[in-house]
Amino acid sequence: MAPPQASAAQSAPPGPDGPQDPAAPPAPVLEAVGVSKRFPGVVALDDVSFTLRAGEIHALVGENGAGKSTLIKILTGVHRPDEGELRLGGEAVSFHRPHEAQQAGISTIYQEVNLVPLMSVARNIFLGREPKTRLGLVDFRRMHRETAELLGGFGITTDPRRPLHTLGIGTQQMVALARAVSVRARVVVMDEPTSSLEPREVETLFRVIGELHGRGISLVYVSHRMDELYRICDRVTVLRDGRLVHTGDLRDTDRVRLVSMMLGRELARVRKEAAEGHDDGRTPAAEPVLTATGLSRRHLLDGVALDLRPGEVLGLGGLLGSGRTETAKALAGALPLDGGDIEVGGRRLRRISSAAAIRAGISLLPEDRKAEGIIPGLSVRENIVLAALPRLSRFGFVSRRRQDRVVDIFVKRLRIKAASPEQKVGELSGGNQQKVLLARWLCLEPRVLLLDEPTRGIDVGAKAEVQTLIEELAAEGLAVLLISSELEELVEGADRIVVLRAGTVAGELTGGDVTEGALLTVLAETAPDAVPPQGGPEADAAPEPGAADVPDEAAAPGAGDVPEPPDAAAAPELRKEEDPR
Amino acid sequence: MKSLAETAPPALAGPPPPLAVTEQPRPGGRQRAAELLQRQGVLAVLALLCVVSSFVFDSFATLDNARGITIQASFLSIVALGMTLVIVTGGIDLSVGSVFALGGVVAAWASQYGFLPALLVPLAVCGAIGAVNGLLVAKAGMAPFIVTLASLLGARGLLLALTHEGAKTYLVPRGSAFQKLGGGAVWGFGYPVLIALALFCLGGLLLQRTSFGQGLFAVGGSGDAALLMGLPVARTKVLVYTLSGLLAGFAGALNAARLSSGVTIIGVGMELDAISAVVIGGTLLVGGAGSVSGTLWGVLLLGVIQNLINQIGSLNSSYQSVVSGGFLIVVVVAQRYLSASRRGT
Ligand SMILES: Nc1ncnc2c1ncn2[C@@H]1O[C@H](COP(=O)(O)OP(=O)(O)O)[C@@H](O)[C@H]1O
Numbered sequence: 046m047a048p049p050q051a052s053a054a055q056s057a058p059p060g061p062d063g064p065q066d067p068a069a070p071p072a073p074v075l076e077a078v079g080v081s082k083r084f085p086g087v088v089a090l091d092d093v094s095f096t097l098r099a100g101e102i103h104a105l106v107g108e109n110g111a112g113k114s115t116l117i118k119i120l121t122g123v124h125r126p127d128e129g130e131l132r133l134g135g136e137a138v139s140f141h142r143p144h145e146a147q148q149a150g151i152s153t154i155y156q157e158v159n160l161v162p163l164m165s166v167a168r169n170i171f172l173g174r175e176p177k178t179r180l181g182l183v184d185f186r187r188m189h190r191e192t193a194e195l196l197g198g199f200g201i202t203t204d205p206r207r208p209l210h211t212l213g214i215g216t217q218q219m220v221a222l223a224r225a226v227s228v229r230a231r232v233v234v235m236d237e238p239t240s241s242l243e244p245r246e247v248e249t250l251f252r253v254i255g256e257l258h259g260r261g262i263s264l265v266y267v268s269h270r271m272d273e274l275y276r277i278c279d280r281v282t283v284l285r286d287g288r289l290v291h292t293g294d295l296r297d298t299d300r301v302r303l304v305s306m307m308l309g310r311e312l313a314r315v316r317k318e319a320a321e322g323h324d325d326g327r328t329p330a331a332e333p334v335l336t337a338t339g340l341s342r343r344h345l346l347d348g349v350a351l352d353l354r355p356g357e358v359l360g361l362g363g364l365l366g367s368g369r370t371e372t373a374k375a376l377a378g379a380l381p382l383d384g385g386d387i388e389v390g391g392r393r394l395r396r397i398s399s400a401a402a403i404r405a406g407i408s409l410l411p412e413d414r415k416a417e418g419i420i421p422g423l424s425v426r427e428n429i430v431l432a433a434l435p436r437l438s439r440f441g442f443v444s445r446r447r448q449d450r451v452v453d454i455f456v457k458r459l460r461i462k463a464a465s466p467e468q469k470v471g472e473l474s475g476g477n478q479q480k481v482l483l484a485r486w487l488c489l490e491p492r493v494l495l496l497d498e499p500t501r502g503i504d505v506g507a508k509a510e511v512q513t514l515i516e517e518l519a520a521e522g523l524a525v526l527l528i529s530s531e532l533e534e535l536v537e538g539a540d541r542i543v544v545l546r547a548g549t550v551a552g553e554l555t556g557g558d559v560t561e562g563a564l565l566t567v568l569a570e571t572a573p574d575a576v577p578p579q580g581g582p583e584a585d586a587a588p589e590p591g592a593a594d595v596p597d598e599a600a601a602p603g604a605g606d607v608p609e610p611p612d613a614a615a616a617p618e619l620r621k622e623e624d625p626r
Numbered sequence: 627m628k629s630l631a632e633t634a635p636p637a638l639a640g641p642p643p644p645l646a647v648t649e650q651p652r653p654g655g656r657q658r659a660a661e662l663l664q665r666q667g668v669l670a671v672l673a674l675l676c677v678v679s680s681f682v683f684d685s686f687a688t689l690d691n692a693r694g695i696t697i698q699a700s701f702l703s704i705v706a707l708g709m710t711l712v713i714v715t716g717g718i719d720l721s722v723g724s725v726f727a728l729g730g731v732v733a734a735w736a737s738q739y740g741f742l743p744a745l746l747v748p749l750a751v752c753g754a755i756g757a758v759n760g761l762l763v764a765k766a767g768m769a770p771f772i773v774t775l776a777s778l779l780g781a782r783g784l785l786l787a788l789t790h791e792g793a794k795t796y797l798v799p800r801g802s803a804f805q806k807l808g809g810g811a812v813w814g815f816g817y818p819v820l821i822a823l824a825l826f827c828l829g830g831l832l833l834q835r836t837s838f839g840q841g842l843f844a845v846g847g848s849g850d851a852a853l854l855m856g857l858p859v860a861r862t863k864v865l866v867y868t869l870s871g872l873l874a875g876f877a878g879a880l881n882a883a884r885l886s887s888g889v890t891i892i893g894v895g896m897e898l899d900a901i902s903a904v905v906i907g908g909t910l911l912v913g914g915a916g917s918v919s920g921t922l923w924g925v926l927l928l929g930v931i932q933n934l935i936n937q938i939g940s941l942n943s944s945y946q947s948v949v950s951g952g953f954l955i956v957v958v959v960a961q962r963y964l965s966a967s968r969r970g971t
């Protein structure tokens with residue numbers, strides 16, 4: 046099950062004496078009492094109460110759109126509640142600005158924007174509390190020194206003067222973390238801090254959380270990853286559709302129950318769909334729709350070759366830095382190549398560019414949907430039809446009726462949850478944003494769909510839905526390339542897996558070989574020389590934290606976010622019950 | 627109490643894990659060159675232009691000519707300084723031209739009551755206009771373009787009302803201290819030039835070396851992030867528009883002192899010159915990056931271009947706008963290209 050650390054972390058006594066004594070829980074530090082918040086068209090929070098006790102790590106869970114971020118923004122002074130009140134150390138408070146909450150000792154890593162991309166790392170960390178010289182000017186020398194020290198403690202060595210945007214997303218997230226914990230806080234709030242972190246960065250995060258916890262600081266922790274929650278959290282609060290569903294000790298709540306509370310009665314349906322998707326025995330066509338040979342780019346790719354058949358899901362496995370994302374980008378014409386050929390439907394692409402790839406029917410759903418895809422300020426409709434506008438227009442005029450029809454189809458088909466097609470995409474949950482992006486590319490009626498980490502950072506329910514969608518799309522004859530760091534997702538979703546190592550194809554799993562065990566064996570073999578300078582940490586950083594410990598029984602339950610094993614058994618029965626026709 | 631650190635597994639309590647180096651390759655030479663060029667590009671162009679012109683025109687590289695160029699540029703530079711700060715926050719201030727003229731007329735009127743009133747009254751009036759701009763932008767959430775366009779018209783209207791539609795001209799008393807402020811000189815360089823230089827030094831310190839300046843970059847770089855980081859975003863915006871108003875008014879007052887009168891029709895289109903100078907100086911129009919030194923070079927570059935066109939003589943001085951306009955486009959295109967190569971694409 047959970048890694049051995051979990052038991053130790055959980056048995057750490059939350060209070061001075063009677064850790065298990067429910068009669069005398071530690072005093073609450075921060076409370077929300079009967080809080081409601083409405084946005085135009087949505088009730089984001091409906092009479093929710095939340096109590097953070099001194100010294101605890103409190104998990105806040107719920108599907109995307111459940112209201113977790115909104116609750117956090119209310120606790121930290123970004124939004125003001127329409128009803129209800131906040132209490133800090135037992136006394137009613139109201140924060141008018143984030144600044145006031147920070148003054149009160151609440152430090153937060155928000156889910157979306159946290160830092161200023163154009164400013165240097167050091168400036169970001171010290172913004173608003175810069176060290177001063179005697180003349181009252183900013184002391185950059187000290188600032189850079191302290192930044193280097195601070196980041197060093199996080200295992201990051203980078204020039205403090207570098208503009209933030211030149212760092213990877215994971216490192217940026219670590220900088221945000223460094224900023225949040227370097228202020229003197231009694232409460233630290235983290236809204237999905239791990240969604241863009243690599244496994245070893247997650248370890249660093251946990252170490253930091255352990256240190257904060259050791260200092261008696263209380264934490265609110267939002268994550269979709271069950272492993273993480275059970276490993277570090279003491280108590281849990283579950284939200285669903287803006288309402289409080291459950292709050293209590295995490296130890297007393299097992300995973301399946303937690304997931305079913307998050308999903309509500311939808312659980313049965315999600316399971317059924319997931320099971321259905323896997324049942325239909327698709328037979329991929331024999332002729333590949335896409336054939337790539339010798340894809341090369343200095344330092345990144347070295348002669349990658351693969352083919353994709355209509356109706357199949359091809360998994361692309363490999364450790365970090367093995368060239369998965371680069372391969373997908375290359376296929377989509379988004380990475381300039383030094384050499385290589387791409388053939389689509391038997392015709393060779395003469396110039397490999399994004400436009401050529403799209404014309405040939407290749408669509409890429411990029412890894413970083415915030416930076417490379419979604420336009421938060423535009424509506425769901427506008428985001429969906431964006432790429433298809435040329436097709437939907439005649440003589441330059443765009444027919445609104447045709448747009449609406451297309452959008453309507455996709456909103457229904459992909460089960461996009463939005464108040465209306467005119468809602469701004471920025472207001473949707475991560476899972477729904479991902480579906481909007483998917484819809485945008487599906488509008489183009491592609492023949493090949495490249496999905497780079499399509500379920501990263503979205504919750505269990507949405508994840509199962511996206512996985513089901515992928516199956517369905519393949520069943521309809523699309524050729525799908527699936528990249529995922531989660532072994533389980535890859536093995537479940539793919540019919541065939543190509544494993545990369547240092548920019549070359551290291552192996553291929555087909556048919557009965559598509560198992561986590563086999564995949565791990567290939568990965569394990571390739572690990573030492575995959576990234577020579579970082580062999581050690583990389584080997585530990587096999588995509589699943591739990592899996593690395595037990596390479597032989599990789600399929601051990603709990604290796605992924607969705608508790609699959611019980612589902613697999615239960616699913617067929619559920620299906621019969623719910624299908625009376 | 628048993629702390630977590632004691633019971634925790636090695637992963638939580640141990641020293642930092644074996645160096646998880648997250649460093650990415652340092653910016654390459656090309657990238658660094660691009661960075662330098664973006665920051666100091668105007669200066670290079672300015673220097674080049676001066677060197678070439680001093681060979682081509684005999685009368686260019688003379689002390690007198692330098693005095694002329696700098697005094698001409700000093701007023702615009704003070705206005706552009708305020709504009710730089712506003713643009714760094716991602717805003718724009720279209721009202722500076724009108725405010726400049728208003729400051730001049732108010733100063734000329736107040737100069738009859740002495741030196742201090744002649745300085746403080748325009749500062750108060752123009753600072754107030756800036757503050758109103760700031761409040762409307764920051765608190766009412768209106769677009770800076772609209773707000774300052776309205777105050778461009780408003781300030782111009784106020785000015786016409788004060789001067790009875792330009793019929794009345796206020797004169798600065800001859801020989802007064804205020805008049806000396808505009809007309810005096812050290813080694814032939816007018817006081818306004820020295821004052822502008824001093825203001826740029828202060829402005830540079832303010833922008834680069836104070837918390838307030840860091841806040842300006844943050845607000846321009848990402849207003850949401852700045853707010854979430856607990857910066858006083860609204861206050862920062864109010865202050866920056868107030869500063870812009872103050873500087874424009876002050877420049878107007880200096881100009882009135884130099885001309886010995888408040889001129890109504892002055893300052894029309896000045897906001898556009900100021901914006902051009904700021905952008906040519908490498909400040910991003912979308913905010914979040916920029917420098918006051920760049921603006922200074924930008925203003926001087928515009929001044930030198932005008933001077934050269936005057937030197938050529940046969941060219942109508944209207945061509946100055948054509949050349950500056952062309953230059954602006956070159957700079958913006960170059961900026962685009964440079965920032966693309968800085969991202970390492
Ligand atoms: N600023 C906003 N304007 C309008 N609607 C919003 C805004 N922020 C959140 N929402 C809506 O409130 C609901 C809860 O969102 P959120 O708190 O972000 O969920 P979670 O963090 O649990 O995924 C969603 O339906 C979302 O669309």
Ligand SMILES: [Mg+2]
Nearest residue numbers: 113114156236
């Ligand atoms: Mg959220």
